[in-house]
Amino acid sequence: MPVAVKGSITIEGQAISITNPDKPLWPEQGITKRVYLEKLAALSPYLLRYLKDRLLTVIRYPHGVSGKSFYQKNAPEPLPPYIRTVMHEGINYITLDSLPGLLWLGNMAALEFHPSLHYAGSSLPCEWMIDLDPSRKVEPRIMEATAIVGEVLKSLGLASVPKTSGATGVQVIVPIRSGNTFDQLRKVGHFVGRYVTEKHPELFTLERLKKQRGDKIYFDYLQHYGGKTLAAPYTPRARPLATVSTPLTWDEVASNVSPEDYHLLNIEERLRSVGDLIAKLPPQPVEQVIAGLR
Template identity: 40%
Template sequence: MASSSKSDGQLNIEGNTIQVTSLDKILYPTMEINKQTYLQYLIEIKSVMLPFLKNRCLTVKRYPHGMFDDFFYQKNCPDYAPSFIETFQQDDIRYIVCNDLSTLIWLGNQLALEFHIPFNKVTSVCPTEIVFDLDPPSRDHFSLAIEAALQIKTILDRLELHSFVKTSGNKGLQIYIPLQENQFTYKDTRIFTQFVAEYLVDQSPDSFTIERMKNKRGSRCYIDFLQHAEGKTIIAPYSLRGNDEGLVATPLEWNEVDQQLTPLKFTMDAVLERLENQECPFMKMDAVRKKQPFERILKGLLKQKNG
C-alpha cells in the first residue's frame, strides 16, 4: 500500500486505483479492529465471499464511525461511486452489484460492515436457494436455534434434500437448501417453507414459533420462513456484523452443529484461521443443485394442499 499519511493510502486492485482513508480508525473497540485490519480481512476472504455476492443486488449496512455509533442501510449506489462499480436498476433503485474485489474494497472503505443479499440473482426472478432463518430471542437462547436446525435437518434428510448451515453472525442460525436455477418461484418455495415451519411449531410449540410480533414470542425461537421472499435479503456468508465482537456469518459443517456450538467463536481472525485448515462448506452448493428432488416434494405438497 502506498501511503500518503499514517491513515490514508492507495490500493491498486485489478487495474483500479482505490483511495483508502482513515486506516487507523477503530471500528470494533472491544476487538481492537481498525479499518486497515478490516480491509485486509476482505482481501483475504474474497475467494469464498465473492461467489455469494456475485450478480446480486446488494444492500449494505454502513457504520461511518464504527459499530459503536450510528449506522444506515444503503441500497442506492451513491453518485460519487467510481466508474468501475457495477450497478443494476430495479424499479427506482440503482443497486450496487459486487462482482469483484475492487468493488468489495471500495465498499469496505465506505465502512460497509454488513453485506445483505437477496435470494435471486439479477438475471432471474427465481430464488437460487431456500433459506430458513432461525432467530432465538437472545444469545442466551442459542441452544433453541441449534435444536431447530437439527430438527429441520432431520426433515430435509428424510426428503433427500441437501442442506447447508451457517451462523447469522449474531444470535441465530440459517439453513440453506440450494435449488436448480430458474426453476421455482417464490410462491413455490413459500409452500415448502411454511409447511416445514408449521410442522416444527406443531411438534414443539413451547420451543418454536412463527409469531411475527416479537413481544408475543416469549422465550421461543422464531422460525422465520417469511423472510424468504422476493425483495427480502439475508446476511451474506462471511460478512461481519455490527456487534461488539465483530462476529462473522460463518458457513459450518453439519457435524459442528451441537449444543457446544456458540456464535462467539467465529470472530474475524478465527474465520481466517479456519479457512486455512478447511474448505468452505458452502463451496459444495453448486454440485448438488441439480440433484435436489424439490419438484417431486412440491408436487406432493400441492396435492396434499388441494386434496
C-alpha cells in the same frame, strides 16, 4: 494485500483511495480499518460468490460499530469505474463482483453485506433459505433447533448447510436448481414450519409478532421472498466481537457451537481448513418435495 501508498492501493489494476486506515471499527477486538480491509481481501473469494449479480444492500458504520449506522441501497456518487449498478424498482443498486469494489465499500465502513435472494433481472430464488430467529438476546437452544430442522429436511431427501447469521440466529441453506419459485419454496417452508412447531411447541413458533413469541424461536419461512435480503455467507457483522456469518458442519451444530466462535480474527484459518461448505453441496431435489405437497 498491498500496503497503502499515499492514501491509496492498487488492486487488479484499479487505484482505491484509503482514508483513515487507523480508525477503530471494532474497538473491542482492536480491528482498525486497515485490518478490516486486509480481512475483507482474505474473505473476498468466498464472500463475492454470494454477492455477484445480486442487488446489494450494505450497512455502513462511519464511526465504527459503536457509532451510528445507516442502510445504503442506492449506489453513492461518484462511482469508480469498477462498480457496476442495476436499476431495480427505482433504486440504483450495486452488483458487486470484484475485490476493488469490495474494498471501496469497506473503505466507506460498509461492515455488513446483505444481497438480494434473487439475481438482478430475475424473479427466481438463488437458493432456499429457512431463517431461525431467536426471541431472546441469548438463546442456548439455537443449535438444538437447527439440528431438528436439519433432520426434518434430511427426512425429505434434502441435504442442507446451516450458517450462523453472525448475530443470534441461524439460517439453513438448501442449494437449488434454477426454475423453482419463491411461492413454491414458501409452501415447503410452511409445511416444515408447521411440522416442527407441532412436534416441538416449546421450542418453535410461527408467530410473526415478536411480542407474542415469548421465548420461542421463530421459524421464519416468510423471509425467503422477492425483495428481501440475507446476511451473506461470510459477511462480517457489526457486533462487538466482529462475528462473521459462517457456514457450519452438522457435527458442529451437534456440539452446540456458538455463533460467536467465528469472527474476523479467526475466519481465515477456518476457511483454509474447511473451505466453502455451501459451495460443496450440489443442488437438492426440492422439486420432488414441491410435487409431493400438491
